[in-house]
Amino acid sequence: MSKKVAVIGGGSWGTALAQVLHNNNYQVQIYDLSQEKVDEINQDHINSYLPDVKLPEQLKATTDLKEAVNGAEAVVVVVPSHAVRKAAKDLAEVLETDTLVVSATKGLEENTYLRMSEVLAQELPAEFEDKITVLSGPSHAEEVIKNHPTTVVAANEDKKMAQQVQDMFMNDQLRVYTNPDAVGVELGAAVKNIIAIGAGIASGLGYGDNALAALVTRGITEIKRLGVELGAKSMTFAGLTGLGDLIVTCTSQHSRNRRLGYKIGAGKSLEEALDEMKMVAEGVKTAKAVYEVAEKHGIDMPISNQVYNILFNDKDPRQSVNDLMMRGKKHEIEEVAKEQSW
């Protein structure tokens, strides 16, 4: 009999990951709060967030969390970041202690600034702490659902756990690497969404590839600056969950964060842009959290700072571009500048 996995959150990414697991011969049950979404999956074998795709008929969904996790060897948490604490509290009531937990949400919690694996660890019983593995990388659901080649990372300090999750998801369309640096993997995934909003704003203002390349390159510099200060390994940001995910989110037609930024660059308010979005653009909440964390730690994050001011202080995006361009002069590579006192 095939092993079971529960996917918590039947949005676009939860559904795409559920299909990967189904392809890997797991029995998969999706849990979602919305009866409408559950009916769509069970009766019509579709997810309206992923149009033109017929889901496997064996993919089942439920609004009953206990039923979803019953007998599952792993749960994959894929709800938006603002819902992770509640989902974790609910899971704490029903999970069996030998269940693996995979965290696929990208974001930081508002107010606490915690990474998603930290939120899960706080709410689940202590035995789960080393069983929480982060799954992240440049992976739009719209392409994974069509089995387009994609690469992601399973991150856990415990190598065996990371490898178990690698085995669970890996197939000839989804290549899964391991990395012990869950801190770097989660921070890269969360902060790239802010830079992607910036890339969308630049495009909405009518700027082209030069500005995009600047945002990606200087963006990864400030993401790494924050990450290293918060305990991540600097090399992680050169990998799939750092530069890789930043590239895909800043350039893709599928990106929710880029799309939201584009609307704002083209003149819409944050409220208007959010009203037009069906799916979650995590970068909005993360922009606030990162602004506050950077202030607290005294970390220079010029692009994230400008995105925050455009989103929450009604700053004119053109003024932000000007302020970024006219910052004090500096050396490009700060490590070299420090090393050579240049």
Ligand SMILES: NC(=O)C1=CN([C@@H]2O[C@H](COP(=O)(O)OP(=O)(O)OC[C@H]3O[C@@H](n4cnc5c(N)ncnc54)[C@H](OP(=O)(O)O)[C@@H]3O)[C@@H](O)[C@H]2O)C=CC1
């Ligand atoms: N989409 C993608 O390509 C990728 C997304 N991610 C990340 O995955 C996470 C989820 O994103 P995505 O799937 O795109 O989001 P979507 O907006 O597509 O869907 C989110 C889903 O979660 C459901 N949900 C909301 N709150 C709860 C809750 N408390 N319990 C259970 N379900 C809940 C929503 O239900 P309802 O609609 O009823 O509110 C909806 O079905 C985000 O952090 C995102 O950054 C990561 C990689 C790729």
Ligand SMILES: O=C(CO)COP(=O)(O)O
């Ligand atoms: O993280 C993602 C893809 O790796 C999804 O976020 P976006 O839709 O904003 O790109």
